Amino acid sequence: MDKESKIYVAGHRGLVGSAILRKLRALRYNNIVLRTHQELDLTRQEKVEEFFDEERPDYVFLAAAKVGGIWANNVYPAEFIYNNMAIQTNIIHASYLFNVKKLIFLGSSCIYPKQCPQPMRESHLLSGYLEPTNESYAVAKIAGIKMCQSYNRQYGTNFISVMPTNLYGPNDNFDLETSHVLPALIRKCHEAKIKGSKEVEVWGTGTPRREFLHVDDLSDACVYLMNNYDGDEIVNIGVGEDLTIRELAEMISIIVEFEGKLRFDTSKPDGSPVKRLDVSRLNSMGWRATISLKRGIKETYKWCLKNSVF
Ligand code: GFB
Numbered sequence: 001m002d003k004e005s006k007i008y009v010a011g012h013r014g015l016v017g018s019a020i021l022r023k024l025r026a027l028r029y030n031n032i033v034l035r036t037h038q039e040l041d042l043t044r045q046e047k048v049e050e051f052f053d054e055e056r057p058d059y060v061f062l063a064a065a066k067v068g069g070i071w072a073n074n075v076y077p078a079e080f081i082y083n084n085m086a087i088q089t090n091i092i093h094a095s096y097l098f099n100v101k102k103l104i105f106l107g108s109s110c111i112y113p114k115q116c117p118q119p120m121r122e123s124h125l126l127s128g129y130l131e132p133t134n135e136s137y138a139v140a141k142i143a144g145i146k147m148c149q150s151y152n153r154q155y156g157t158n159f160i161s162v163m164p165t166n167l168y169g170p171n172d173n174f175d176l177e178t179s180h181v182l183p184a185l186i187r188k189c190h191e192a193k194i195k196g197s198k199e200v201e202v203w204g205t206g207t208p209r210r211e212f213l214h215v216d217d218l219s220d221a222c223v224y225l226m227n228n229y230d231g232d233e234i235v236n237i238g239v240g241e242d243l244t245i246r247e248l249a250e251m252i253s254i255i256v257e258f259e260g261k262l263r264f265d266t267s268k269p270d271g272s273p274v275k276r277l278d279v280s281r282l283n284s285m286g287w288r289a290t291i292s293l294k295r296g297i298k299e300t301y302k303w304c305l306k307n308s309v310f
Contacts, residue, residue, distance in 0.1 A: 001029065001059050001227060005101075008033045008057035010042065010091055012066030016106060016164075018171045019219035027223065033057055038287060043086040045093075052094040053253050058094050060103040061222060063146075070133050070203070070271045072178040077136035084140035091158065092147050102158040104226050105148050109165045109211075109232065109275050110134045119278035122234050129208035131272045141302040149232050150154070158230055162222060165238035165277050168296065169215035169238050170303045174310065182212055185249050187300055187310055198260040200253070203268035206246035211238050214296035215290040224287050237288045238277035255297050 001007065007024060011017035012034045026033055033055050040051050042064050066083035073080055088105065095103045111130030112120040125145070130138045148159035168182040176184055181203075188200045221237045229235065243251075249262050282288075291299075304310065 003029055004031055005029070006031045006033060006056065007059045007061070008055065009061045010087075011062075012064070012173070013037070014063060015065075015167060015169060015172045015215050016218060017061070017063035020063055023100075023216070023219040023223050027181045029299050041203060042090060043083060045086075045090045048090040048094050049097065050103055052098040052100075056098055059226065060091065060100050061226070062091050062103060062105045064091070065106065066119060067137075068173070069180040069184065070269055073134040073137050074269065080134075081136035082139060085143060088140070088144040089147065092144070092151065095159070096151050096155055100157075102209055102226060103126045103148070104222055105159060105161040106222075107145055107161055107163045108138070109163055109236070109238070110138045111141050111145070111163060111271070112275070114272055116275075118274055119240060119276045120236070121278040122236055124202065125234065126230055128229040133269055135272060145228050145234055152232055160225060160229060160231065161234045161262060162225060163234055163236045163277070164218050165211040165236070165275070166212050167213055167215050168219055169300055170298070170307075172215075174304065180252070181210065181245060182248065182252070182297070183300075185252045186256060186297070186304060189249075189253050189256040190301070190304070190310055193256060193258040199263045200249070200258060201258060202249050202262050202264050204262045204264065204270040205266055206249065206262070207260060208245050208270045209242040209274040209276065210245065210248070210270065211233040211240070211242040212248075212293055212296070213238050213289060214291040214299075217291050220291045221282065221287050221289075225285075229285060233281070235282055235285075236277040236279050237282060238279050239293075240277060240279040240283075242274065242276040243293075251294065252297060255294070255301055263275060
């Protein structure tokens, strides 16, 4: 990309899209095209094609998606499969029709099988059954990957796909029902501290292992790959280290200064037992995450307080 290239960031108000936008602006890319959900419903094919015809972007960051934590994925599978399939199909196809030079598609580490060998390598895609709590979302994301690869093969496009691990940071969803674990626990610990509660409820057994990447690291990697990687192979984006949900909850309690106890509600699902990405492909391309989990949580908590998120 050069500084005058026209760049469309789809989903610029979300966790990922807003981080990509911050990064692009910081790097002085000045010709950025944006549309809010109200201005453009990405599930409507005709509207998306009209928008591409009018704006003719050179580069596309496909960060628009319907996302949520384990509970939301489990309870709204139809919304997850429909919205994600529609959004990505419309944008990828329009990018082909209107000669986008390059597109980056954001997938997810949940595309890998539930019982995947750890750490999960890119070659493990489609090698086993998916985790049932987020199968609909994962199938949509896998379709997005295959669509990019198919268009590259048949039409000679340059559409790349990246698979981020669990993300967190500013502009995350902090709703206790639909959010991911990290923002939920920041909020629960903060509210318990303010109310003087003795306990915080943590879903599941606390034994599942997860890896967390700050979204500012993710956006840095996405811009890096947009500028430095062409190819059909998917690329994992993560830190390559994980911890248990119990360890995460303890770390968050300390940062937020909640001094009570953690109570594990084992009636709630655990989801995948472990999800740790093999990031050697990305590292070998010259990129590495720099924000430690502790620092990232501290900064995210500060951001929440400053922006009165709770
Ligand atoms: O982050 P999370 O919702 O999603 O949950 P996944 C991770 C783990 O944290 C699960 C536990 O074992 C949860 O049971 N957990 C503990 C909690 N307390 C809480 C809480 O208060 N809220 C939440 N949400 N979890 C998602 C997928 O899976 O990962 C998506 O559903 C997406 O498709 C995302 O791919 C990256 O890591 O299990």
